[in-house]
Amino acid sequence: MSEHIPAPARQHDPHPAQPRTVLLRGGEVHSPADPFATAMVVEGDRIAWVGEEGAADSFADGVDEVVQLDGALVTPAFTDAHVHTTATGLALTGLDLSAAGTLADALARIRAYADARPSDRVLLGHGWDTSAWPEGRAPSRTELDAATGGRPLYLTRVDVHSAVVTTALLDLVPGIRDRSGFHPDAPLTGDAHHAVRRAAYATLTPAQRAEAQAAALARAASLGIGSLHECAGPEISGEDDFTALLALARQGNGPRVVGYWAETVASAKDAERIRELGAIGAAGDLFVDGSLGSHTAHLHAPYADSPSHTGTAHLDTDAVAAHVAACTEAGLQAGFHAIGDAAISSVVD
Numbered sequence: 001m002s003e004h005i006p007a008p009a010r011q012h013d014p015h016p017a018q019p020r021t022v023l024l025r026g027g028e029v030h031s032p033a034d035p036f037a038t039a040m041v042v043e044g045d046r047i048a049w050v051g052e053e054g055a056a057d058s059f060a061d062g063v064d065e066v067v068q069l070d071g072a073l074v075t076p077a078f079t080d081a082h083v084h085t086t087a088t089g090l091a092l093t094g095l096d097l098s099a100a101g102t103l104a105d106a107l108a109r110i111r112a113y114a115d116a117r118p119s120d121r122v123l124l125g126h127g128w129d130t131s132a133w134p135e136g137r138a139p140s141r142t143e144l145d146a147a148t149g150g151r152p153l154y155l156t157r158v159d160v161h162s163a164v165v166t167t168a169l170l171d172l173v174p175g176i177r178d179r180s181g182f183h184p185d186a187p188l189t190g191d192a193h194h195a196v197r198r199a200a201y202a203t204l205t206p207a208q209r210a211e212a213q214a215a216a217l218a219r220a221a222s223l224g225i226g227s228l229h230e231c232a233g234p235e236i237s238g239e240d241d242f243t244a245l246l247a248l249a250r251q252g253n254g255p256r257v258v259g260y261w262a263e264t265v266a267s268a269k270d271a272e273r274i275r276e277l278g279a280i281g282a283a284g285d286l287f288v289d290g291s292l293g294s295h296t297a298h299l300h301a302p303y304a305d306s307p308s309h310t311g312t313a314h315l316d317t318d319a320v321a322a323h324v325a326a327c328t329e330a331g332l333q334a335g336f337h338a339i340g341d342a343a344i345s346s347v348v349d
């Protein structure tokens, strides 16, 4: 491979326009061009060559810098194909309950967080998971009301498909008790969950949102993610959140953001409006069903641990087909969120 590519810049022949050259060697360079590559040459911001150690010797004297990889792996930047950027950022900057080992521990963390943030209009948190808690249940609304001193609180389960909230947050959503997925003594799911999420995120200031989005993009970059797919939608994050993120990504040096908007398309006009938002598809989290952890993934057979449930179907086969046809005619990518086997059948059919 090396004989086809001119040797990189010589240090004896410096030229202002000549890009800096670096040889990385002694690692594992992941490239479809050469599955056994251990070395690569970078010229400026371009990869000029990948290959093996023997050939790397011929470059070593001519480059500006040689980096010994010591067996490290070099790969192209990753793509994260399913991201909720603002929620990810809020999880990074907000209350993280993923380390709470018990219900009592979780309540103590909620109380401390609320005390430390007296001026937040809404308290946001994420990551609780009762499966390993000795109490075996989620916090009750009464316990949350007490822990927050009666302030609005929105706390998503680790899979983000259900949430526990305080009475003060419910009070922000008229008619919430009549929505499907509202359970007086259990986490909210489905429509009720989507409604409280909208209310909670609606209270974020643009500055809070920008801070969260920037935190998420910085974290992605630190993990080697060069491109991420934002799975936005009217029931997930809202138009302002989506357009602000795309604008932020355009001006920054962070990962490229590809936007998907989760709304069904029935006409060319629908498709045009979604495209104007900056989305490349009416896809992503266009929910055919929910999630396994929240018992809302749509199954053919009942849940083993909840025999009266088969989950929730938001779109049937006809609705899926209509969306794909309308998107295809409009030249817009169609896509769906489908988790349970019955939901996947609806999409495949």
Ligand SMILES: [Zn+2]
Pocket (backbone or CB within 6 Å): 082, 084, 231, 285
């Ligand atoms: Zn999602």
